[in-house]
Every structure is written in C-alpha cells, then in structure tokens.
Amino acid sequence: MKIIGIGRNYSEHAKELNHALPAEPIVFLKPDTALLRGNAPFYYPEFSQDIHHEVEVVVKICKEGKYIQEKFAHKYYEEIALGIDFTARDLQKKAQEQGLPWTLAKGFNGSAPISEFISKQGLSLHQLPFSLHVNGTLRQTGNTEQMVFSIDYLIAYVSQFITLKTGDYLFTGTPPGVASVKPGDRLQAYLQDRCMLDFEVR
Ligand code: MG
DSSP, X not given: OXXXXXXXXXXXXXXXXXXXXXXXXXXXXXXXXXXXXXXXOBOOOTTOSOEEEOEEEEEEEOSOBSSOOGGGGGGGEEEEEEEEOOEEHHHHHHHHHTTOOOHHHHHSTTOEEBOOOEEOTTOOTTSOEEEEEETTEEEEEEEGGGBSSOHHHHHHHHHHHSOBOTXXXXXXXXXXXXXXXXXXXXXXXXXXXXXEEEEEBO
16 A cells, blocks of 8 residues: 655645645655554664654545546545644755655655544535644644645545555645654554543653
C-alpha cells in the first residue's frame, strides 16, 4: 500500500508557513514504514530538532481506479480516520531552499500515526470538524469545509497520475496551528467529539 499526502490544502495553514495557495494540489508520498497504528508511541528521531504535528483527515481507498472522475470519486472510499503527518520542518526547509524533494522530511519511520477507520456513513464529510490537543491544550482545529481542494477533487486529481489501489491512504492536509512536539508530549486527536488518536512522543 502507499500513503499519499497533500500539502497546503488549508489556506490558513499555507499562510502560517508563508506560502501562497497552490493552484494545483501539492502531492507527496510516504512509505508504508511511516505508519504507526494502535496508539503506538512516536519515538523522536535523532536527525531532526523540529518535528511538527499536522493533524489530518485520512481517507482509505476501497477500490482500484485511475482517471477517476470527480463525480464518481465518492465510490472509492467508505471509511475515514484521523492521522498525524509528522514533518521534520528543519529538513523540509532545507530541502525547499535547495529545491530538493521532501521525501526524508515527510517519510521517516513513524511519521504517519493513524487511528482506527470509521464508516463515512452518517458523517457530513464536507463539514467535518476535527482537532488536536497536546498535553490537554487545544493546538489545531479544522473543518473539512476549509479545504482548498475537496476529497473528491483530490482523488480525481491524483488518480490521473498514480493508480489508487484498495488499502491506500490519502492524507488530506492540515489546518493551521502546526507546532513542534517534544518527548513526553501526549497527542489526542478528535473527530467531532470523538477521541480517535491518543499517543505519546518518547
Ligand atoms: Mg500535512
């Protein structure tokens, strides 16, 4: 399986990092070794001094497809989750300055903690609030209505280039409030009022 990430998909987050809004989705990949499941702890890596949390809605692809039309994209996912797109901001900045890929800044081991998936039935996906608390303090709040590119648009866009397969994950971008984590921090992510993720940084 593969993990597809989307950069700067919330305008307020793009602003906080001093980036312009993208005209087309910014797409990157993480390897499957980035996944952390079951609220496993995240071990702070030695190669970075600035790991940022990015809470995101994650969509699980349930059917193989390419050149998917936006109007049919909803048939390609049944379940959603919350995930953290951990980003080594120091490595990412360095790569950006040199015009180099983000691969190591985004794809390192444990950089994609993910919750259990829940059915999308009964959820209004176009207006879904979610949040991240660190040590009990609210750090990020978002709502899928603030996305620059909708979930269905992203699926249509990405599938022109990369075939989506059953079991692939799509991280749909983070709202504002990203900041550093440190060993000892406890991260809790909520979808509406439901705690989906609860794990520690060690
Ligand atoms: Mg992200």
